[in-house]
Amino acid sequence: MIPRYARKEMTDIWEPATKFKIWYEIEAHACDAMADLGVIPRENADAVWKAKDVEFDVARIDEIEAVTKHDVIAFLTHLAEHVGSEEARFVHQGMTSSDVLDTCLNVQLVRAADILLDGMDKVLAALKKRAFEHKDTVRVGRSHGIHAEPTTMGLTFARFYAEMDRNKNRLEKARWEVATGAISGAVGTFANIDPAVEEHVCEKLGLRPEPISTQVIPRDRHAMFFATLGVIASSIENIAVEIRHMQRTEVLEGAEFFSMGQKGSSAMPHKKNPVLTENLTGLARLVRMTVIPAMENVALWHERDISHSSVERGIGPDATVTLDFALNRLAGVVDKMLIFPDNMLDNMNKFPGLVMSQRVLLALTQAGVSREDAYAMVQRNALKVWEERLDFRELLLADDEVVAALGVDAINEKFDMGYHTKHVDTIFKRVFGEA
DSSP: OOGGGOOHHHHGGGSHHHHHHHHHHHHHHHHHHHHHTTSSOHHHHHHHGGGTTOOOOHHHHHHHHHHHOOHHHHHHHHHHHHHOTTTTTTTTTTOOHHHHHHHHHHHHHHHHHHHHHHHHHHHHHHHHHHHHHTTTOEEEEEETTEEEEEEEHHHHHHHHHHHHHHHHHHHHHHHHHHOEEOOOOGGGOOTTSOHHHHHHHHHHHTOEEOSOOTTSOOTHHHHHHHHHHHHHHHHHHHHHHHHHHHHSTTTOSEEOOOOTTOOSOSSOTTOOOOHHHHHHHHHHHHHHTTHHHHHHTTOOSTTOOSHHHHHHHHHHHHHHHHHHHHHHHHHHHHHHOEEOHHHHHHHHTTSTTGGGHHHHHHHHHHTTOOHHHHHHHHHHHHHHHHHHOOOHHHHHHTOHHHHHHHOHHHHHHTTOTHHHHTTHHHHHHHHHSOO
């Protein structure tokens, strides 16, 4: 976690003090359930709750761990210092370390997912606002980076909205996928602890009992979670790259907001660089970097090894903190983004009328010209536009073969911009449910 790219709300989830608080809640709720079953004395279970307002001493736990070389034992020792050794002697009864570690990790991932979903809502709100604002703002669509046919800026924002809406749905599913807990003991057989304890702890922590956990919660769940974060990061980059392209000097159809006093370059005072979206591209790479290790964590030895543990200590905070920052930054970029409609029209008209070539091609075939001949007739005029910047419509009107096939009025009619935007409302209704 780099403070420069982190928000406190998310980093708090991964603080050691938060982790130990969750560990404590797992142990205390387990004691309650065991007392209800008559496995341990009720007074011992009640005594554990004496520590409910304790701020566990991270430095003290680290000090104990330096001797024990075991983090859970170090925590339990520290807990007994608050509760009392006699009162705490039934804590962790029948449990194994992974019961605490895995259940805690999934609580943290669920909390992180909730923050990420809130961030996605901000992005979706910004994209929707800009989509309706520029629903009819015409710009040229590009394929292979080359002018293709007219579209609208609103459709560009709507496309990104639909993509992010799919991602929100994926994240909701990933949250559900990882929202399980396990209090099943060594190798997951419940030999020394009743399954009712697991059910009680999971209910208290907002989780579902893991159906079969061996000694760890299956890591395919976590692979799914981090893969989803990777997909979301890729969509962030998709939007960021489009904005970066729009801000290029030769294009300048849109740009990041440039605040008062902001400087673009230490050397060139004229520069206004797309630094935020370039940053988002980099952050997306960091999030995706966590996906392969999560996939590799799925294959563990037998009922359990800890090859996954060191990985998750890193990728859990790194992926969620970075993605949280990126989502909030993206929402701000989209919300404040500058749009230049006049430049969009200027760019489209750099090759006057050229983007209407397909309409003319289709009209010729409908008029009885073979597709091969029609293509040749259109292309020979289109290439002159490329090479000499002539007006495509005027070239067609001067082409006797095209005029003979279509007539002057039909040629002129093919340059109506409204032809390309007539279904914008239909698309908006599909995406937003309204137009």
